[in-house]
Amino acid sequence: DAGVTQSPTHLIKTRGQQVTLRCSPISGHKSVSWYQQVLGQGPQFIFQYYEKEERGRGNFPDRFSARQFPNYSSELNVNALLLGDSALYLCASRRDRVNTGELFFGEGSRLTVL
């Protein structure tokens, strides 16, 4: 079975631009979470979606938004990019809503903002 897949793997944007990152969860997984990992730091929680509803939001500005589609795939959008948004963006999926199950991570989308 395919793991969590993310696209694009790498991208370069300039300040003020907008970016959309995509994630396909493992088949049968209904929960998708997004994390931001700045170089040298641990992942920071951005969003969690379950059954197309937002179930949690981290301490990120409104420039960050996400959605989940009927097939459980997800998109993360970041508007008005800042240099500080440069990071590895990780998507993770889990079968259930509650946190007993293992989070499966994709390999991430590395965003560089110039």
Place this chain on the structure above:
Amino acid sequence: AQSVTQLGSHVSVSEGALVLLRCNYSSSVPPYLFWYVQYPNQGLQLLLKYTTGATLVKGINGFEAEFKKSETSFHLTKPSAHMSDAAEYFCAVSPMNRDDKIIFGKGTRLHILP
């Protein structure tokens, strides 16, 4: 609220020596505890987790961790280090049985000396 402190951003051990990576947590409710590993340019992979039951948890690749409630610790150990263990290790906490985010520590980079 939950938080995680990993002691030592870099740890070096000789091949064949004991690996000990320290993690202390803070949680206002009973926690679930996790260790994840991240190899270069890859996503995170679950090493082991503590949910309920036995406090000594065995994971993949010969790693284990012990949940010590009195010390609020969840240290990761491996009796004999292998060169392939060189990676970044993240301790993480989440409130038990909740629809909630996982909080990661800042990570410890493990270096294996030949």
